[in-house]
Amino acid sequence: MRGETPTLQHLPDLPRDTAALDAGLLQPGALDRIARNLPALRALRLMLDDPAALAGPPLPSVRRLELVRTAGLAGRWPALAVAFPGLRSIDLVRPTRLTAADLKAPADHGLEGLGLVEPPPEARPALSGWPAPSRFRLEAPDPDPWLAAIDPVAVSDLTVRGPTATGALADRFAGPVLRRLRIFGSAPLDAAPLKALTGLEALIVEPAGPLPGLGALRGLRTLEIIGGPGPDPIALARLRRLTRLRLEGCAAFDGGALTLTVGLPALAALDVSHSPALVPTDLMVFHTATAPRALALRGVAVSGGLTHLRGLGITRLDLRDCALDGGDFAELAAMQGLERLELDLLAWRVGRVDREALLVAQPDALAHYRYSSRPLPDGGVEETVVDVARPWRTHTRVEGAVDAAPLHD
Numbered sequence: 001m002r003g004e005t006p007t008l009q010h011l012p013d014l015p016r017d018t019a020a021l022d023a024g025l026l027q028p029g030a031l032d033r034i035a036r037n038l039p040a041l042r043a044l045r046l047m048l049d050d051p052a053a054l055a056g057p058p059l060p061s062v063r064r065l066e067l068v069r070t071a072g073l074a075g076r077w078p079a080l081a082v083a084f085p086g087l088r089s090i091d092l093v094r095p096t097r098l099t100a101a102d103l104k105a106p107a108d109h110g111l112e113g114l115g116l117v118e119p120p121p122e123a124r125p126a127l128s129g130w131p132a133p134s135r136f137r138l139e140a141p142d143p144d145p146w147l148a149a150i151d152p153v154a155v156s157d158l159t160v161r162g163p164t165a166t167g168a169l170a171d172r173f174a175g176p177v178l179r180r181l182r183i184f185g186s187a188p189l190d191a192a193p194l195k196a197l198t199g200l201e202a203l204i205v206e207p208a209g210p211l212p213g214l215g216a217l218r219g220l221r222t223l224e225i226i227g228g229p230g231p232d233p234i235a236l237a238r239l240r241r242l243t244r245l246r247l248e249g250c251a252a253f254d255g256g257a258l259t260l261t262v263g264l265p266a267l268a269a270l271d272v273s274h275s276p277a278l279v280p281t282d283l284m285v286f287h288t289a290t291a292p293r294a295l296a297l298r299g300v301a302v303s304g305g306l307t308h309l310r311g312l313g314i315t316r317l318d319l320r321d322c323a324l325d326g327g328d329f330a331e332l333a334a335m336q337g338l339e340r341l342e343l344d345l346l347a348w349r350v351g352r353v354d355r356e357a358l359l360v361a362q363p364d365a366l367a368h369y370r371y372s373s374r375p376l377p378d379g380g381v382e383e384t385v386v387d388v389a390r391p392w393r394t395h396t397r398v399e400g401a402v403d404a405a406p407l408h409d
Contacts, residue, residue: 051076051079059083065091070092094119134156139161147169176198180222182204202220202224203220211225215232230251230275315339315340317338
């Protein structure tokens with residue numbers, strides 16, 4: 001249809017299980033075609049100039065909506081509520097106007113979450129005393145004045161993107177209500193003031209410095225630190241209630257830090273992906289303590305060290321972006337109890353025989369991949385791997401032929 005984005009013009013080509021879509025400027029009739037082609041859609045981003053574009057059958061599967069550069073939400077809300085009856089949260093992205101009535105409308109219709117992304121500065125008075133919902137997201141060049149304006153009494157899940165002072169944030173949200181906190185784009189951070197958040201169970205930060213005071217957050221059950229040098233291992237070892245730990249891309253996280261980490265008694269899931277300081281022999285440390293049942297080592301140098309993971313009760317293992325060889329595939333084939341294994345099946349250092357042996361040995365753990373091979377006229381073999389959950393991710397390579405090369409990825 002004229003004026004539509006290429007995405008909407010090619011809706012029939014998208015997988016029917018597509019979960020998120022950026023529809024651009026919504027045109028009349030577009031929702032009808034989205035509903036027919038994407039029955040599993042859960043997140044939708046759009047621009048809405050004309051509420052008449054919302055006419056048509058509802059999309060009950062959509063849980064999260066992003067409205068871009070939209071004004072007058074309160075007046076448009078009746079049409080939105082009909083079009084998206086299953087909606088749970090709404091994000092207003094760079095709204096051109098924002099009033100107290102706009103902020104009140106989602107809560108009046110039972111929404112659990114509201115996000116404000118780059119709200120106009122003149123809209124700050126509208127937030128004065130506004131009771132923010134249980135899930136609140138704020139992205140602004142200077143978040144602190146906006147956070148100081150709201151009434152935070154009901155906020156249990158807070159996301160802040162932008163330079164924020166943890167002391168001011170902790171003063172504003174002190175007490176047992178806030179349970180999940182995400183802070184992005186505000187390095188370095190001082191974690192010590194966050195001790196005032198007595199109910200805090202999950203902390204996600206990106207990027208992060210050493211996070212002084214982290215060891216005082218004894219109630220944490222989930223910690224995610226993305227980028228930066230990584231936390232002080234001694235402070236990390238004090239967080240005895242942690243069940244989920246993600247330290248991705250932390251430059252200084254090495255074998256010594258891993259030794260302290262695996263000693264956490266309740267740890268069930270560990271992600272140390274893209275940690276450049278780790279080497280294969282560091283995996284020996286998992287024999288000194290109870291290994292987490294879920295382990296992610298994406299992009300880590302593990303080749304030659306996977307033997308140290310055998311017999312530990314690991315059920316989920318992520319080795320994508322790791323440079324594996326045939327010996328590593330043999331180790332994985334011998335592992336028992338694996339329920340899900342993620343890796344690059346068409347790794348160039350692995351021959352077809354080793355690949356097929358792993359597929360035979362771990363059929364359940366690799367059930368999310370669909371593998372096929374076919375002979376080529378020149379004597380080579382073309383192999384294809386499809387991720388069943390994301391069928392548009394198809395990997396193909398040719399082995400044994402003259403000028404063997406990957407076809408596409």
